[in-house]
Structures are given as C-alpha cells and as structure tokens.
Amino acid sequence: MNINLIDLLKQKVSAVVLEGETEHLSEKSQALSSFYPILLSIFKSKPELISNLQNQLNPRLSDIFSANPALKNQFLEQISGTVPTAVIESTLNRSIAPTLGVLEEEAGSSEPNAIVHLIETHWNDVSNALPHWALALLSALGISTASGHSLHQAPETEPYPVVEEKKKTGFLLPLIALIILAALLALIFRACSDKKETEPTTMATQTAASEPAKLQLSTGAIGDLTTCQLYSGNASYVDILQQNIKQIFNHNLGCGAETTANYHTEFIxxxxxxxxxKLVKGVPNASLTWIGNQLSVQAANPTDAQQLAAKIQPLVRNMTVTTPAADMAASMPMDNNTAITSGNNNAEKALAEINPDNIRALDVATALNLQIINFDTASAQIPDANKAILDQAAGLMKRAPQVKLTVKGHTDAVGNANSNKTLSQKRAQAVVDYLVQQGVDPAQLQPVGYGQEQPVADNATPEGQFKNRRIEFEVLNTETGVVREVNDEGIKQQ
Incomplete structure (x- = not known):
C-alpha cells in the first residue's frame, strides 16, 4: 500500500470533524493530527478496544482511558495547548467513530485483527507521526512502543543495560517535575494576570454553540418508543437522559445521540x-420535538395531541407547546400536490447533502422519509416522481453496505383491513425491488406491510387518509436511530 495512513485520516476524518468549525480551528486540527498516531498505537496493542468502541453509539476518550481516568486529563492538558480541554475533548470524541470507519474501509473488514494488520503494515508512518511526549503516555497505558521504534533505531542502542536506563530516568524525573511545576506556575500567573482577557474567550467558546439542544422521539401503535434522537453539547447530561429514557420506556437501546460543541449544553x-x-409514553403514534423554547406535539389522533399538550404546558413554563398537525387540520385543507413536490424536493436536497465518505443509516432513512410516495388507488406502482430520489439513495447504499433499512408500507382505513395489509406489503416490496434493481444488496433491505394499523392522521378526512397512505424508512433492527448495526443480542432484546 502506498498511502500514508496518518495523512489519509487527516484528509478524511479531520475534514468531517472540523466542517463548519470557526473557533480554534488550527489548534483543533493540530490536536487531531497528534491524536491519530496515538489512537492507532493503542489499537495496535489492544485489539479488544477496537471491538469495544465499535459497539459504542458515541465512542469517547473516556472509553479509551477507562482504566486510568486521571491519565485522560493529563493527556488532554498536553494536547489542548491554550484551548480549553473540554473543547478539544469534544473534537477528539467526534473523531473516533469516523476514524474507525476509515480503518474498516482500508482494511476491507471491521474485524479488529484486520485493522491491527493494517496498522502494522503502516507502522512506519504511524510511529514517525507520534509526538515526542506520546511515548510516556503510551507507557503509562501499559503500551510498549519499543518494538515499533526499534525498526527505525540504530542497532547500537540495544546493548545499553537496563540499569543504565534506570540511572538516566532517576536523573531526569526530578528535572521533568521541576519543568512541569514551572509550567503550571506560569499558567496560573497568566490566568490571574489575564483574567479580563480570558473572559471574552470563554464567552466566544460558549457562543460557538450556535444550535439549541434538541430532542426528537416518536411512539408506535401501543405508545412504545420507536424512534429517538438527541443533540446536545453536554455528553454527561446526554448519558443521564439516556438512562431516563431507557427506564421510562423500558427500552434497552435508548436514543441515537450527537454530542458536539455546535449544540447548547442545556435544554430550556x-x-x-x-x-x-412519562406523559408521552402510552400515547399511540405520537411524536415530540423539543428544541429551543418550542415544544411540538403531534399524534395520529388530533385530540390526543391537544390533550397531551395541555398536560405538558404547565410543566414547561418557559416554553411554547404547539400541536402543528392538529392546528393545520383545523384551519386549512392540504394541497396534496404541493405537499408531494415540497417533500420530494426536500428529500433530494437531504440526500445530496450526505457526505459520501461518512454515510450513516439514520441519515439515509431520515432523508427518504421527507419524500411522499403517493401510490395510485389499489396500485403498487412507484410514481415516476420518486424514482430519482430512490436512485440517489441506491447510490449511497451501494457505497455503504452497513446501511440497512426497513421499508414500511401503510394504507388508510378505507376498504377491507386484510386487503389493505396485503397492499401495503406489496408497496413496501415494490420499493425494495426498485432499490435492488439499482444495485443495492437485498440483504440491506427488509419490506414490512402494516396496512391501516398505524395511522398518523385522522382517517375520517381526505387529508388524513392522504397522510396515512405512506412509505416509511427505519434503520433495520433498531427503532432508536442507532447508526451502527445492532448485534444479535440487541436484536433479540427488542
């Protein structure tokens, strides 16, 4: 292989992690460049860590330093420079999953042994990119780099006896301690003398979080959790909320989560x-969106949505609770053609914005759900207006075999329930067949027909019937928005 693995990670991962960043851009880029060879050195020595991180929804530094949390803090202080350690930690956290993705792609397998072999093949590049201070860090983690570096050292360094090394170490340790102490004193002095100057920097860091924290979830036909996604700049709070959601809904996997500095650290x-x-649990086919000072509540039955909103409003005194679908249904009829055109345009735009080097199942499903596939009455023929969208999705799925989706067919309540269920299965199968014809692996798709069992609107009105006649896409084997494929144990637990 002629590629430089570290340069490849800088090109593919840093570009994704730093996209849209403006604060401390140079420092973050340098921290990532120093982090990649350290992370790969750890992977090379501890293949079991690769499996552990692959099974994490949002792998973080704390997973890598779980045996020595204090060492993580020392590492962050070293790699962060003048940037707040929390900012750098967030950046590094976001780099771990895409780094694994690049390694899996280059290795041609997600197996840890294949990834370790890839790193060993490129060990010269990895070891040469290690910062000089990283050797002590890796040693403290119980990782020896001697075998790797001996490939690049002159043979005469080997005969030096161990006792000689101990003498050198004994001499250097007090000197290193004095240097560290002097550096700490200098930093304390600088913090005190430049207090007025650091306050604006802190405020700038805070204002960098330009998007409010967001929670989106929906329930199924019996009021159980079906989809859930969290966006927040506070990883600790996300963990706490995840536990609440798992407990309240008796759900093993909880929410998909994105914890980046772009999002505020607190919800209103x-x-x-x-x-x-707890109020949402048990309400059938309901959805809730909590963003900024707005809380949107929807349900298949508009009355359910309005009653739920009335119960929620006293609990959130600083927010406005709305029921958009119920309000719209009461105020104006739906223009079906306008809705179809708008939805399909939004789907095409969302698919086009997906990074082809970082294709996630949740992103593909979310984009596809923006379109409206309006089948003719009693027909399973896909409308021409939707074929271009499905072509876009097929192109992405062929590049990302890990993307596996369930295609769910639904009908309105007009006609015989059994016939409707059969028709919904045919429609879901038609979508699957079309994607397979475009080259998607059949193993990536699973059609399911629900008939009229899961309405999202009132079947008593033409507008409601139009909304209920739909195709939905979900991440296969999980209804939580988890972007990584669920293992067998997880599937059995659902």
Missing part, C-alpha cells in the same frame, strides 16, 4: 423532560 426547562416523557 430540561428538568421537566422526564415528567414530559
């Missing part, structure tokens, strides 16, 4: 979230 009225979720 966030202490009320668990109480609100």
């Amino acid at each position: 009225d966030q202490d009320a979230i668990p109480s609100v979720l």
